[in-house]
Amino acid sequence: MSGRTLYDKIWDEHVVHTEEDGTAILYIDRHLLHEVTSPQAFEGLELAARKVWRLSANLAVSDHNVPTTDRSAGIADPVSRLQVETLDRNCDRFGITQFKMHDKRQGIVHVIGPEQGATLPGMTVVCGDSHTSTHGAFGALAHGIGTSEVEHVLATQTLLAKKAKNMRVVVEGQLPKGCSAKDIVLAIIGKIGTAGGTGYTIEFAGSAIRALSMEGRMTVCNMAIEAGARAGLVAVDETTLQYVKGRPFAPTGAEWDQAVAYWRTLHSDPDAHWDAVVELDAAQIRPQVTWGTSPEMVVSIEDRVPDPEKEKDPVKRNAMERALQYMDLEPNKPMQDIFIDKVFIGSCTNSRIEDLREAANVVRRMGGRVAANVKLAMVVPGSGLVKEQAEREGLHEVFRAAGFEWREPGCSMCLAMNADRLEPGERCASTSNRNFEGRQGAGGRTHLVSPAMAAAAAIEGRFVDVRRLV
Numbered sequence: 001m002s003g004r005t006l007y008d009k010i011w012d013e014h015v016v017h018t019e020e021d022g023t024a025i026l027y028i029d030r031h032l033l034h035e036v037t038s039p040q041a042f043e044g045l046e047l048a049a050r051k052v053w054r055l056s057a058n059l060a061v062s063d064h065n066v067p068t069t070d071r072s073a074g075i076a077d078p079v080s081r082l083q084v085e086t087l088d089r090n091c092d093r094f095g096i097t098q099f100k101m102h103d104k105r106q107g108i109v110h111v112i113g114p115e116q117g118a119t120l121p122g123m124t125v126v127c128g129d130s131h132t133s134t135h136g137a138f139g140a141l142a143h144g145i146g147t148s149e150v151e152h153v154l155a156t157q158t159l160l161a162k163k164a165k166n167m168r169v170v171v172e173g174q175l176p177k178g179c180s181a182k183d184i185v186l187a188i189i190g191k192i193g194t195a196g197g198t199g200y201t202i203e204f205a206g207s208a209i210r211a212l213s214m215e216g217r218m219t220v221c222n223m224a225i226e227a228g229a230r231a232g233l234v235a236v237d238e239t240t241l242q243y244v245k246g247r248p249f250a251p252t253g254a255e256w257d258q259a260v261a262y263w264r265t266l267h268s269d270p271d272a273h274w275d276a277v278v279e280l281d282a283a284q285i286r287p288q289v290t291w292g293t294s295p296e297m298v299v300s301i302e303d304r305v306p307d308p309e310k311e312k313d314p315v316k317r318n319a320m321e322r323a324l325q326y327m328d329l330e331p332n333k334p335m336q337d338i339f340i341d342k343v344f345i346g347s348c349t350n351s352r353i354e355d356l357r358e359a360a361n362v363v364r365r366m367g368g369r370v371a372a373n374v375k376l377a378m379v380v381p382g383s384g385l386v387k388e389q390a391e392r393e394g395l396h397e398v399f400r401a402a403g404f405e406w407r408e409p410g411c412s413m414c415l416a417m418n419a420d421r422l423e424p425g426e427r428c429a430s431t432s433n434r435n436f437e438g439r440q441g442a443g444g445r446t447h448l449v450s451p452a453m454a455a456a457a458a459i460e461g462r463f464v465d466v467r468r469l470v
């Protein structure tokens with residue numbers, strides 16, 4: 001028998017039963033909830049008069065609809081308020097642990113899980129949210145589920161699932177100065193496309209991944225879903241254990257030692273079978289900027305906007321033309337000549353302390369202020385605790401002094417469910433993960449970049465090569 005991948009190992013450890021056709025019942029260790037995808041699930045439970053199977057496995061937080069400005073007067077928008085209040089009521093009624101809006105542990109669900117130690121190596125982690133892939137950075141099998149599955153997990157602590165294939169993305173070598181995890185994952189998506197990982201669970205491996213902090217690994221796994229895979233994984237190592245140790249939900253004492261002994265086995269065996277392998281040279285990666293309406297429409301800051309005329313595939317050409325029209329960009333325009341209206345530093349991709357440090361460092365180095373053509377540059381920490389840490393380090397002062405707005409934690413302008421949005425035609429340098437039409441507000445134009453690139457764009461008013469500045 002050949003060895004097993006990390007994915008195989010976690011899967012095997014959680015299968016309760018497998019049908020002839022491969023459909024399996026998986027035990028779920030951790031279930032995270034937010035206000036958008038849970039209301040009908042709770043309603044379903046109530047109608048069936050069922051209870052939550054294992055209360056302690058659940059952790060809830062409101063993130064998509066919370067305001068990022070002063071919250072003392074509550075939520076002005078009635079739709080947003082209703083969603084947040086509904087989650088509060090459901091958690092109170094069913095007895096689920098929740099960080100409410102005024103709790104400093106509140107934040108984006110994919111930031112607070114790891115921060116609290118609620119996400120641990122070897123776990124199965126699900127949430128009614130596609131970016132649950134983030135938690136795979138811990139060597140956990142983590143993916144998004146739909147609302148009916150949220151109800152199923154609440155009621156049974158299990159999920160019906162089919163096993164995916166194994167893909168290994170190996171990134172070897174040293175990342176150039178000024179580049180970060182976001183550039184790695186955008187470069188991967190640029191290479192394999194947004195459907196490249198469809199049907200696979202991706203394990204990210206290689207020396208460049210090993211060298212990343214947990215924050216960086218989370219950034220990479222976060223966008224596994226944009227590469228087409230529901231789940232992304234990174235093997236457990238010392239970096240993982242160091243990060244987890246001492247967190248509120250993490251085991252302690254003898255239980256910690258026992259857990260660590262098991263966690264150290266959470267890596268793929270050398271003779272494991274891979275259905276697909278993709279390789280990237282980290283040294284060749286440059287700061288990435290998307291130019292279109294899909295994360296795979298990405299080039300480096302040294303490049304120009306691609307020319308559809310050079311694309312032979314008519315379907316692709318058509319998509320390029322449409323994207324350029326929506327983005328209001330001319331083919332062959334140097335990326336460095338693209339001027340922006342707004343900057344968003346935040347989202348579950350890039351709102352952790354390291355991301356904010358990376359952005360603040362660029363602002364410090366560059367000196368000066370947010371460019372006159374930039375109407376709004378905002379920094380939205382991923383959680384209240386990230387915000388507190390950043391303030392202890394004085395990062396908020398760096399941002400504020402340069403003219404950035406320093407906000408309260410939440411999803412914010414990543415998807416514009418709250419008041420933070422682009423106006424029609426506005427162009428944004430954004431550290432988030434999705435750039436489809438209207439994602440940040442109807443008619444808004446999104447360019448996905450790293451925190452360093454977003455910060456530099458804010459000061460220059462256009463995209464610049466951050467490697468020159470660090």
Ligand SMILES: CC(C)[C@H](C(=O)O)[C@@H](O)C(=O)O
Pocket residue numbers: 036037064128129130131144415
């Ligand atoms: C609201 C939620 C269902 C959605 C997701 O699943 O990803 C959101 O978080 C997003 O990023 O678009």
Ligand code: SF4
Pocket residue numbers: 063064108110129131347348349410411414415432433
């Ligand atoms: S920050 Fe953006 S991508 Fe992440 S959960 Fe919120 S809306 Fe989804």
